[in-house]
Amino acid sequence: MGCGSSTPVAAPATGADNGHRRTPADDPGEVGKSNAIDRQLERDRQQDELKVKLLLLGAGESGKSTIFKQMRIIYGTPRSEDDLRMYGVVVRSNVVTAVRKLCQLLRSLEAESQLAGESAADPEDTMSPKEAYDLLRAHLIDGNGPPLEEATNGGADWVGHSARAGLGPNNDAKLFLQLWRPVKILWESRTLKEVWQKRAQVNIIDGHKDYLQDVSRIASPSFKPTTQDILLARVKTTQVVMERYRIDGIEFEMYDVGGQRSERRKWLDCFDNVDAVLFVAALSEYDQKLAEARRTNRMIEALELFRSVCNNRAFSNSQTSIMLFLNKKDVFAEKILYSDIAAQPEFKDYAGPPRDFNHGVLYFIQRFKECLISDEQEFKDSFIHVTCATDTNNMEFVLDSTRTIIMTDNLRRSGFLGNG
Ligand SMILES: Nc1nc2c(ncn2[C@@H]2O[C@H](COP(=O)(O)OP(=O)(O)OP(=O)(O)O)[C@@H](O)[C@H]2O)c(=O)[nH]1
Numbered sequence: 409m410g411c412g413s414s415t416p417v418a419a420p421a422t423g424a425d426n427g428h429r430r431t432p433a434d435d436p437g438e439v440g441k442s443n444a445i446d447r448q449l450e451r452d453r454q455q456d457e458l459k460v461k462l463l464l465l466g467a468g469e470s471g472k473s474t475i476f477k478q479m480r481i482i483y484g485t486p487r488s489e490d491d492l493r494m495y496g497v498v499v500r501s502n503v504v505t506a507v508r509k510l511c512q513l514l515r516s517l518e519a520e521s522q523l524a525g526e527s528a529a530d531p532e533d534t535m536s537p538k539e540a541y542d543l544l545r546a547h548l549i550d551g552n553g554p555p556l557e558e559a560t561n562g563g564a565d566w567v568g569h570s571a572r573a574g575l576g577p578n579n580d581a582k583l584f585l586q587l588w589r590p591v592k593i594l595w596e597s598r599t600l601k602e603v604w605q606k607r608a609q610v611n612i613i614d615g616h617k618d619y620l621q622d623v624s625r626i627a628s629p630s631f632k633p634t635t636q637d638i639l640l641a642r643v644k645t646t647q648v649v650m651e652r653y654r655i656d657g658i659e660f661e662m663y664d665v666g667g668q669r670s671e672r673r674k675w676l677d678c679f680d681n682v683d684a685v686l687f688v689a690a691l692s693e694y695d696q697k698l699a700e701a702r703r704t705n706r707m708i709e710a711l712e713l714f715r716s717v718c719n720n721r722a723f724s725n726s727q728t729s730i731m732l733f734l735n736k737k738d739v740f741a742e743k744i745l746y747s748d749i750a751a752q753p754e755f756k757d758y759a760g761p762p763r764d765f766n767h768g769v770l771y772f773i774q775r776f777k778e779c780l781i782s783d784e785q786e787f788k789d790s791f792i793h794v795t796c797a798t799d800t801n802n803m804e805f806v807l808d809s810t811r812t813i814i815m816t817d818n819l820r821r822s823g824f825l826g827n828g
């Protein structure tokens with residue numbers, strides 16, 4: 409979807425009479441029409457002024473689309489069955505992507521012999537964890553696995569195929585139905601729990617742990633993704649998307665963009681007349697590298713991006729409120745227990761105690777604040793939220809207070825409120 413202004417543009421007055429251009433004043437009928445057009449333009453302008461344009465920005469995988477999905481859950485309409493089928497395919501293919509990366513990591517950590525010493529956690533399972541791993545590795549990495557039985561859930565699979573999900577995800581979703589049992593066996597092994605702790609090395613989506621713990625439900629013929637499944641589903645954004653919401657009589661337009669480097673050239677098209685930028689950065693990514701540039705620390709990328717957004721002329725004219733969402737606080741809380749902030753070369757100046765959520769968050773807030781160069785831009789603490797985008801209760805509170813702040817800020821800028 410494009411992202412320009414949707415205000416209709418009036419056609420120029422046309423028509424010539426005896427060589428001189430007729431103006432509306434020559435003809436009372438035309439004067440009436442012209443007044444009507446003026447009134448319409450004025451109504452459009454007022455509508456535009458009442459409309460609040462929100463723009464989600466941030467690096468890839470920070471959680472922008474998840475916040476976009478929450479807007480729909482909180483303020484919008486339920487998803488169609490077609491949407492749910494598409495997400496069903498995405499969920500199954502997300503599991504396959506995670507398992508593919510876990511098998512690669514297990515191999516590179518040389519943990520295969522450790523795995524070979526284990527028996528299946530569930531005595532009913534007929535395969536050992538090592539046999540399950542060998543089968544998965546052969547199909548998902550080496551491409552030399554033995555033929556697999558067709559698995560269509562007896563032709564009664566609710567999700568089935570979804571053209572909207574794309575070829576790759578549909579193929580992976582099919583593989584999921586064929587391989588979910590070995591996935592479950594491998595996932596339940598002790599070795600994989602240790603491999604999981606090192607997942608930052610291969611950029612696995614942390615929330616996909618929930619899928620891995622629940623593969624038999626996801627494989628069942630009656631599987632229909634829940635709201636939580638949809639929030640956890642990962643689809644990289646590759647085009648600008650806009651949705652409109654009317655909340656308490658005010659129209660909000662929210663724009664979601666792709667955050668990976670190759671997507672950022674599309675951002676400029678949406679920079680006009682933005683009331684608020686919701687800049688999203690994942691707190692938990694301090695020990696991870698970018699998917700698109702393996703040497704760059706993700707948090708450093710987010711800080712640099714934040715700096716350039718705050719200093720972009722389109723937003724620095726004080727017409728735009730910039731809100732900072734430090735996201736994935738749930739993953740951050742878990743990760744700092746075993747991954748020390750100060751152990752990252754980029755953050756070795758962190759002087760707080762290790763494994764301390766509050767000190768860690770305050771440290772990163774300070775780093776983001778240092779990205780603002782002018783005093784005018786000084787950030788009010790109310791403009792910063794520490795969030796968990798997959799938690800609807802948390803996001804309802806955050807989005808509601810964000811809305812209030814944006815509206816108050818709008819009124820202040822237009823002079824209806826004092827500057828206090
Ligand atoms: N556990 C947890 N997972 C999250 C949170 N926010 C987002 N995620 C997950 O992180 C993944 C990436 O989130 P997206 O919303 O797709 O990220 P994005 O910023 O839109 O990424 P691009 O489209 O590439 O720019 C998804 O699988 C989300 O479910 C969070 O607060 N906690």
Ligand SMILES: [Mg+2]
Binds near residue numbers: 472643665666667
């Ligand atoms: Mg996205």
